[in-house]
Amino acid sequence: MLLPALATPALVVDADAFVHNVTTMAAALPGDRCRPHVKAFKSTALARRLRDAGHHHFCAATPREILGMARAGLGADLLLANETLDAVRLAEMAALDVRVTVAVDSDETVDAAANAGIAAVLVDVNVGLARCGCDPADAGRLADRARRLGLEVRGVMGYEGHLMGNPDRAERRAGLEPAMAALTEAHRLVGGDVISGGGTGTYDLNRWVSEVQAGSYTLMDTAYAKSGLPFRQALAVAATVVSRGRRDGREYFVADAGLKSLGMDHGLPDLELSDGTLAKVWFCSDEHVTFAVPAGADPAARPALGDLVAIRPAHVDPTVAYHERYRVVRDGLVVDEWEIDLRGW
Amino acid sequence: MLLPALATPALVVDADAFVHNVTTMAAALPGDRCRPHVKAFKSTALARRLRDAGHHHFCAATPREILGMARAGLGADLLLANETLDAVRLAEMAALDVRVTVAVDSDETVDAAANAGIAAVLVDVNVGLARCGCDPADAGRLADRARRLGLEVRGVMGYEGHLMGNPDRAERRAGLEPAMAALTEAHRLVGGDVISGGGTGTYDLNRWVSEVQAGSYTLMDTAYAKSGLPFRQALAVAATVVSRGRRDGREYFVADAGLKSLGMDHGLPDLELSDGTLAKVWFCSDEHVTFAVPAGADPAARPALGDLVAIRPAHVDPTVAYHERYRVVRDGLVVDEWEIDLRGW
Numbered sequence: 001m002l003l004p005a006l007a008t009p010a011l012v013v014d015a016d017a018f019v020h021n022v023t024t025m026a027a028a029l030p031g032d033r034c035r036p037h038v039k040a041f042k043s044t045a046l047a048r049r050l051r052d053a054g055h056h057h058f059c060a061a062t063p064r065e066i067l068g069m070a071r072a073g074l075g076a077d078l079l080l081a082n083e084t085l086d087a088v089r090l091a092e093m094a095a096l097d098v099r100v101t102v103a104v105d106s107d108e109t110v111d112a113a114a115n116a117g118i119a120a121v122l123v124d125v126n127v128g129l130a131r132c133g134c135d136p137a138d139a140g141r142l143a144d145r146a147r148r149l150g151l152e153v154r155g156v157m158g159y160e161g162h163l164m165g166n167p168d169r170a171e172r173r174a175g176l177e178p179a180m181a182a183l184t185e186a187h188r189l190v191g192g193d194v195i196s197g198g199g200t201g202t203y204d205l206n207r208w209v210s211e212v213q214a215g216s217y218t219l220m221d222t223a224y225a226k227s228g229l230p231f232r233q234a235l236a237v238a239a240t241v242v243s244r245g246r247r248d249g250r251e252y253f254v255a256d257a258g259l260k261s262l263g264m265d266h267g268l269p270d271l272e273l274s275d276g277t278l279a280k281v282w283f284c285s286d287e288h289v290t291f292a293v294p295a296g297a298d299p300a301a302r303p304a305l306g307d308l309v310a311i312r313p314a315h316v317d318p319t320v321a322y323h324e325r326y327r328v329v330r331d332g333l334v335v336d337e338w339e340i341d342l343r344g345w
Numbered sequence: 346m347l348l349p350a351l352a353t354p355a356l357v358v359d360a361d362a363f364v365h366n367v368t369t370m371a372a373a374l375p376g377d378r379c380r381p382h383v384k385a386f387k388s389t390a391l392a393r394r395l396r397d398a399g400h401h402h403f404c405a406a407t408p409r410e411i412l413g414m415a416r417a418g419l420g421a422d423l424l425l426a427n428e429t430l431d432a433v434r435l436a437e438m439a440a441l442d443v444r445v446t447v448a449v450d451s452d453e454t455v456d457a458a459a460n461a462g463i464a465a466v467l468v469d470v471n472v473g474l475a476r477c478g479c480d481p482a483d484a485g486r487l488a489d490r491a492r493r494l495g496l497e498v499r500g501v502m503g504y505e506g507h508l509m510g511n512p513d514r515a516e517r518r519a520g521l522e523p524a525m526a527a528l529t530e531a532h533r534l535v536g537g538d539v540i541s542g543g544g545t546g547t548y549d550l551n552r553w554v555s556e557v558q559a560g561s562y563t564l565m566d567t568a569y570a571k572s573g574l575p576f577r578q579a580l581a582v583a584a585t586v587v588s589r590g591r592r593d594g595r596e597y598f599v600a601d602a603g604l605k606s607l608g609m610d611h612g613l614p615d616l617e618l619s620d621g622t623l624a625k626v627w628f629c630s631d632e633h634v635t636f637a638v639p640a641g642a643d644p645a646a647r648p649a650l651g652d653l654v655a656i657r658p659a660h661v662d663p664t665v666a667y668h669e670r671y672r673v674v675r676d677g678l679v680v681d682e683w684e685i686d687l688r689g690w
Contacts, residue, residue, distance in 0.1 A: 007431055009690060039631055061632045082632065083587040084601070085651050086352055105588055108650040130597050130627060130635050132588040161630070242428040243450055243477040252475050256429070259663040264610040265629065282475060284610065285506070286384055286662045287406045287427060290475050305453040306430050317631045318604040322666060324689055344669055345354060 001236055001272075002332035003308040008240040009257035011323040012310070013219065013338070015330040017234035018049075021217050024230050026053040028204055029212055035059050035079065035196065038342060040215025040317050043326065044072035045338035050218070059196070059213050060342075063089035068342045070096045077101070079196065081157060081213055083109045083124065083132050090116030101154055105134040110142055114149035121151050122194060125186040127158035127179035136182040140189030155192030158183035159213065164201040167226040173205050180208035201227055221316040223266045236272075236310040237261050237319070238327075239289065241303045250292060253279075255309050258288045262311065263318025270312040277301040279309070346581055346617075347677035348653040353585040354602035356668040357655070358564065358683070360675040362579035363394075366562050369575050371398040373549055374557055380404050380424065380541065383687060385560025385662050388671065389417035390683035395563070404541070404558050405687075408434035413687045415441045422446070424541065426502060426558055428454045428469065428477050435461030446499055450479040455487055459494035466496050467539060470531040472503035472524040481527040485534030500537030503528035504558065509546040512571040518550050525553035546572055566661040568611045581617075581655040582606050582664070583672075584634065586648045595637060598624075600654050603633045607656065608663025615657040622646040624654070 001014045025034055036050045039061035047058060047069060057077040060066050063086065066078050075098030083105055084090060093100045094117035103124040104110045113121055123142050126133030134142055143153045163175040180197070187195050198212035201224065206212060216224055219235040239257035246252070255271070262269050262284065271279040271291050275298060279291040289311060293302050303309065313319035321343055328336035346359045370379055381395045384406035392403060392414060402422040405411050408431065411423050420443030428450055429435060438445045439462035448469040449455045458466055468487050471478030479487055488498045508520040525542070532540050543557035546569065551557060561569055564580040584602035591597070600616070607614055607629065616624040616636050620643060624636040634656060638647050648654065658664035666688055673681035 007433065007690065082601075083599075085585060085587055088352065106650060109587070126590055130590060130592045131599055131630055131633055133590065135590070240430060242430055242454070245471050245475060245478065245480070247475045254428075254476055256427075259608060259610050259660070260666040263604060264608070264663070265604050285476060288476055305451060315604070318609070321605040345352065 001310050001329065003238050003310060004329055004332050004334050006238050006308070006327060008238050008308070009261040010238045011320070011326050012236045012238045013326045013328045014234045015328050015335060017232035018218065018328070021220065021231045021234060022049060022053045025203065025214065025217050026055070030054055032057050033211060035211045035213050036218070037081065037213045037215030038065050038069060040320070041218055042320050042342040043338050043340045044068055044074060044342065046218065046326070047072070047074050057211065062345050063093055064345055065342045066093050066100060067096070070098045075099070079103070079122065081159070081196070085109060085112045087112060087116055090118055094118045103132070103157055104142060104146065105132050107142070107145060110146045110149065110151070114146070114151055119152055120154050121146050122154055122157045122196060123186065123190050125156050125158040125183055127160050127182050127197070129159060129161040131161065133158060136186040139186035143190040153190060153192050155194030155196070156183060156187045156190050157196035158186070159197055159199065160202060161199070164199045165223055166201070167228070169228055172202055176202060176205055180206065184208055200224055200229065200231070216316050219316050221266070221319070222270050222312050222314045233312055235316060235319070236312055238308050239311055241305055241307045241309060244305065252282060252290050252292050253303055254288050254290050255311070256287060257311055258284045259286050261319070261322050262313050263315040265318060266314035269314055272310040272312065273301045273303060274307060274309070275301050346655050346674065348583050348655060349674055349677050349679050351583050351653070351672060353583050353653070354606040355583045356665070356671050357581045357583045358671045358673045359579045360673050360680060362577035363563065363673070366565065366576045366579060367394060367398045370548065370559065370562050371400070375399055377402050378556060380556045380558050381563070382426065382558045382560030383410050383414060385665070386563055387665050387687040388683050388685045389413055389419060389687065391563065391671070392417070392419050402556065407690050408438055409690055410687045411438050411445060412441070415443045420444070424448070424467065426504070426541070430454060430457045432457060432461055435463055439463045448477070448502055449487060449491065450477050452490060455491045455494065455496070459491070459496055464497055465499050466491050467499055467502045467541060468531065468535050470501050470503040470528055472505050472527050472542070474504060474506040476506065478503060481531040484531035488535040498535060498537050500539030500541070501528060501532045501535050502541035503531070504542055504544065505547060506544070509544045510568055511546070512573070514573055517547055521547060521550055525551065529553055545569055545574065545576070561661050564661050566611070566664070567615050567657050567659045578657055580661060580664070581657055583653050584656055586650055586652045586654060589650065597627060597635050597637050598648055599633050599635050600656070601632060602656055603629045604631050606664070606667050607658050608660040610663060611659035614659055617655040617657065618646045618648060619652060619654070620646050
């Protein structure tokens with residue numbers, strides 16, 4: 001990625017890589033076969049590019065994401081792929097003049113949706129990740145309860161998040177069999193047209209669902225980059241080299257992006273020097289990353305103070321949540337800015 | 346901490362613990378002996394409480410923090426305790442009608458400060474953390490260069506960040522000797538009235554500096570809680586239990602705060618149930634934490650869906666940077682809200 005002159009840290013999207021990713025997904029899962037997950041990128045401007053590629057249905061992890069998408073005119077079919085008991089936020093979503101479906105996995109979440117005036121639900125089924133989702137055997141009972149309360153039950157969802165980060169494609173595929181058997185059985189009990197699930201890591205392996213909830217493919221991160229997917233790393237945090245020093249005879253450099261601009265749960269980021277050389281990242285502080293030029297690198301790769309470097313985050317979602325906007329870059333020029341307008345809750 | 350009814354996740358400050366922390370520091374390091382570091386809390390509303398406790402000089406990690414503090418009327422003496430080569434932001438700080446000092450550690454940063462019209466600098470000295478700061482032996486030369494360019498050189502700063510997280514007080518104390526010997530020698534070469542350094546972990550051990558740059562003491566986190574300091578944990582992320590399930594015969598619960606509301610570089614957070622019992626945190630996802638009630642806990646501690654739990658982050662600074670405001674709580678009521686208005690860059 002060529003980086004332009006920028007105030008740093010700055011979240012940068014490589015326009016060509018992004019277009020490649022969007023085009024690749026739209027060819028593999030056209031139209032409503034892909035329900036892009038806005039939690040990965042939190043931007044209605046970015047979502048609009050996905051709609052223009054043919055995806056009109058979106059899912060989200062927070063009520064604010066749903067509200068923002070609706071208000072941006074992207075509300076053809078919005079799914080809160082998450083549970084909430086928040087009566088105020090449920091009522092806000094119910095009051096929207098668009099189609100909103102929410103996930104439910106318990107009596108309490110069914111009742112909260114019905115009480116708030118939500119029109120439609122999916123029964124969220126646990127397919128192996130110890131997070132939200134009911135026992136598959138309980139899915140029919142919850143659907144019955146929802147229908148009794150006047151809710152439309154559109155079907156089921158089940159997120160195989162326990163498989164998503166596995167870099168071994170064969171293992172992801174093998175893990176899908178029991179997970180999707182559980183979801184298929186739950187769907188038999190629940191009925192409805194929708195079987196929602198999947199993600200970037202299983203988008204072309206999950207043949208059981210009617211729609212795939214993928215979002216990370218748009219921007220990618222170093223964790224997903226290990227999975228042999230056809231998507232390119234489009235995201236970087238641009239940082240300026242502001243200091244250098246020596247420790248134990250080794251030269252190090254310091255750039256001005258750190259823990260407050262990078263999701264760190266998946267570990268340290270990668271750092272690319274101007275010629276694409278991968279630096280050796282020593283550690284991150286709140287506003288800094290300390291790194292060294294690897295032994296054997298081209299001496300021209302050694303940065304000067306003031307040079308830009310590209311930091312590749314290990315996890316896209318919590319990285320994006322720190323930033324106010326994307327700078328979209330092509331050939332070293334900022335060609336667009338997309339506000340990250342769906343942050344917070 | 347008693348938690349009020351809140352839309353979650355919500356960043357919550359225990360008013361009594363906060364007042365205890367502020368009072369304790371103001372007694373130990375009154376007035377300008379403490380230069381509170383706004384990077385830890387990023388809020389002019391919170392900073393105002395520190396000014397009211399007698400601290401009128403502040404330091405910051407980003408130009409935006411400096412600009413925000415100045416515009417909030419908290420600009421009696423502001424230190425950018427960090428290097429920047431950004432000519433635009435340096436000029437914005439120079440144009441403020443308040444006293445701004447910036448850290449420099451290289452010819453390039455000295456020249457950038459002078460060119461932008463900055464009035465005063467501190468020479469930042471590396472005292473053992475491989476981050477910013479010049480070689481102590483180079484400090485005098487940099488001071489001379491700065492003075493030749495018309496800058497006021499107020500003294501030195503050196504941050505012993507490599508010692509800060511060590512939970513062993515004796516080791517922190519022992520590590521200070523060589524670090525502060527280097528800073529003292531640099532100060533001899535540089536001159537000026539200011540020797541700035543220290544932090545929450547060494548606030549009462551560092552007898553070499555003229556002012557201590559501490560910020561985490563105001564709110565605290567689980568990492569600093571292991572250091573035997575007299576400060577209380579005032580910060581929590583309030584979350585609602587939204588789901589539950591079983592895996593391998595063990596019951597787990599899911600609350601609605603995760604990687605996008607918690608700095609994760611120091612590891613998993615603690616999670617307190619309503620009676621103060623520490624839960625067993627299994628893992629965090631973007632918007633969730635999955636946890637279990639420990640064996641042997643009071644059965645009354647087992648949460649119901651809809652209950653609030655208090656999540657204690659492992660690292661305060663990158664946690665705060667995700668949130669829009671603090672809810673200040675006393676006796677289970679929100680008694681104040683403080684905007685986190687210094688986020689971003």
